[in-house]
Amino acid sequence: MSASTVAQPSPxxxxxxxxxxxxxxxxxxxxxxxxxxxxxxxVSLTMRRGESVALVGESGSGKTTFGRCxxxxxxPTGGTIHFDGVxxxxxxxxxxxxxxxxxxxxxxxPSGSLNPRMRVGPAxxxxxxxxxxxxxxxxxxRVESLFDEVGLNAELYDRYPHELSGGQKQRVGLAxxxxxxxxxxxxxxxxxALDVSVQAQVLNLLESLRRRRGLTYLFIAHDLAVVRQIADxxxxxxxGRLVEHGSSETVYEDPQHPYTTALLSAAPxxxxxxxxxxxxxxxxxxxxTDLPPGCAFESRCPNPKKDERCRTERPELEAKSAxxxxxxxxxxxxxxxxxxxxxxxxxx
Amino acid sequence: MTPVLSVSNLTTHFxxxxxxxRAVDDVSFEVAAGETLGIVGESGSGKSVTALSIxxxxxxxxxxxGPKSRIELDGQNILExxxxxxxxxxxxxxxxxxxxxxxxxxxxxxxxxxxxxxxxAHSKISRSEAWRQAVQLLETVGIPDAPLxxxxxxxxxxxxxxxxxxIAIALSCKPKVLIADEPTTALDVTIQAQIxxxxxxxxxxxxxxxxxxxxDLGVLARLADxxxxxxxGQIVEHGTAAQIYGEPGHPYTKxxxxxxxxxxxxxxxxxxxxGSVPAATAWPAGCRFHxxxxxxxxxxxxxxxxxxxxxxxxxxxxxLHTESNEP
Numbered sequence: 114m115s116a117s118t119v120a121q122p123s124p125x126x127x128x129x130x131x132x133x134x135x136x137x138x139x140x141x142x143x144x145x146x147x148x149x150x151x152x153x154x155x156v157s158l159t160m161r162r163g164e165s166v167a168l169v170g171e172s173g174s175g176k177t178t179f180g181r182c183x184x185x186x187x188x189p190t191g192g193t194i195h196f197d198g199v200x201x202x203x204x205x206x207x208x209x210x211x212x213x214x215x216x217x218x219x220x221x222x223p224s225g226s227l228n229p230r231m232r233v234g235p236a237x238x239x240x241x242x243x244x245x246x247x248x249x250x251x252x253x254x255r256v257e258s259l260f261d262e263v264g265l266n267a268e269l270y271d272r273y274p275h276e277l278s279g280g281q282k283q284r285v286g287l288a289x290x291x292x293x294x295x296x297x298x299x300x301x302x303x304x305x306a307l308d309v310s311v312q313a314q315v316l317n318l319l320e321s322l323r324r325r326r327g328l329t330y331l332f333i334a335h336d337l338a339v340v341r342q343i344a345d346x347x348x349x350x351x352x353g354r355l356v357e358h359g360s361s362e363t364v365y366e367d368p369q370h371p372y373t374t375a376l377l378s379a380a381p382x383x384x385x386x387x388x389x390x391x392x393x394x395x396x397x398x399x400x401x402t403d404l405p406p407g408c409a410f411e412s413r414c415p416n417p418k419k420d421e422r423c424r425t426e427r428p429e430l431e432a433k434s435a436x437x438x439x440x441x442x443x444x445x446x447x448x449x450x451x452x453x454x455x456x457x458x459x460x461x
Numbered sequence: 462m463t464p465v466l467s468v469s470n471l472t473t474h475f476x477x478x479x480x481x482x483r484a485v486d487d488v489s490f491e492v493a494a495g496e497t498l499g500i501v502g503e504s505g506s507g508k509s510v511t512a513l514s515i516x517x518x519x520x521x522x523x524x525x526x527g528p529k530s531r532i533e534l535d536g537q538n539i540l541e542x543x544x545x546x547x548x549x550x551x552x553x554x555x556x557x558x559x560x561x562x563x564x565x566x567x568x569x570x571x572x573x574x575x576x577x578x579x580x581x582a583h584s585k586i587s588r589s590e591a592w593r594q595a596v597q598l599l600e601t602v603g604i605p606d607a608p609l610x611x612x613x614x615x616x617x618x619x620x621x622x623x624x625x626x627x628i629a630i631a632l633s634c635k636p637k638v639l640i641a642d643e644p645t646t647a648l649d650v651t652i653q654a655q656i657x658x659x660x661x662x663x664x665x666x667x668x669x670x671x672x673x674x675x676x677d678l679g680v681l682a683r684l685a686d687x688x689x690x691x692x693x694g695q696i697v698e699h700g701t702a703a704q705i706y707g708e709p710g711h712p713y714t715k716x717x718x719x720x721x722x723x724x725x726x727x728x729x730x731x732x733x734x735x736g737s738v739p740a741a742t743a744w745p746a747g748c749r750f751h752x753x754x755x756x757x758x759x760x761x762x763x764x765x766x767x768x769x770x771x772x773x774x775x776x777x778x779x780x781l782h783t784e785s786n787e788p
Binding site for chain 1 (some may be wrong): 549706732735
């Protein structure tokens, strides 16, 4: 298959992912069936140019695996990924390398992703020279302007990573990712290792970089408050599947899937007077290697309407309004509504 | 209310190859029975060293307590106890829950056994009676099928369940004070909310005082009665939760509150705080926050500000408030 086999892309769709699946498994034992884990299970998601899409979920939801599949850091088991019309999974060798210039990843732990024995300036310079974008004095000049762009003092050029603070290291990680002028960034929990005051600086920086450079983001995070701050659209994953997807505004204000509702109600708000609608999830998570045939969330679902169908049949994503989809047979049920009214009443 | 735990002028320093690390400098606070004091701060603020100091879990040397430091539990100064007396108190009158439940438990013993171990260390009861109590405790902290799950090894339990076990161990001798150091940080949001609810319930049931240490202003808002904000080894503001969140007086507290994104509303550009936390080997002179402070005055880099009363039970260490309110 050649790299130009293309599904007709809409011009503003930069990354189109369809039915992406990543399966891990062992071969089983003499008396044991193989164990299969669908880390990402039939997930479709489109990122438009200049847009910031957040993928949220708790640990084990598959959000990180999804992000790595997009860059082919992990080879997906099934599905398709088109980047600007190019079939990413068909790329090999040189073509794959050229393509990787266009998409980059920034990791959570800035100290883990920088070489401890390499000064940070040369670390940012390396990809520029590897990809043959510039050499010598010109590449150094580029690094200095990148440092300036991400808010790093040029004097830090000759420092080692351990001499920098967490926020500075994350800025180096960003400068390195931006050094080859990518169009698309996968940001995998880029601020969760940072202190609150520094986190705010980095979030603001990400937002201004996106505007200035017209970047497209896939922002992977577990912190719903951070996501609200940065995302245009939100996709919620649970045990490998997409359960809800829509614009930030609709997902936060009018969540349809009971898991999203529970997740939002559990997110702490820095205000002792905030009305709290608590939805306590009980029940155990099913084993990810042995998911039930129905909805994976059924065992913990607080929705009073849940029934036999939820246990036996798997709900597919269905549009609830324009651009807002949820995979639930009984979506949009207001959970813990009474609580909300009770806790708000003293204010009136 | 008489405080059950009273910390005054606590100073904990470490001698290291890079010089003296002044992790905690002259910190004072009190907690009463049935009260939750939240200590909030960023990394390097000294909040965890404060927690460890209370239980004297600081190795000496390199650790060193200042001569004026006092940590009084019911009037008894913990810093003056012999190691034998200290062992009697730890786990029985004052206990601690840590961030990583997985690393605090012994992987080769069942969780039930580890609860029994703590109970039997402090009271002379039979093994079977202790096991019965252990199972009951595991039920109290919300472990389903406790009689069965008590026989599980730590690796058979999820992170949330392990933290419940840790809380059961901490409460096994009905302590007067529970110190919780980032107990929910390693957990997923939905589990985090459950653990916070559990602590609120248990406090009602057992009536102990809780010192809750965290970097997360959101989690703290849910359970703290009073809040102490730490920066660079010192408490810079102290007040009721309503005062700290509603009328913060210190520019650092204000900065923190405007830096936190909120799930219930999208904020415009986050204000944040410029710069980063200084190193503990070289705190800035004067007010330690002055290099990052948006409202600093001429004297701020010279003299360190005294605590100023800015409301009933509300103090902030900031020169902005000194003119009218010096105590």
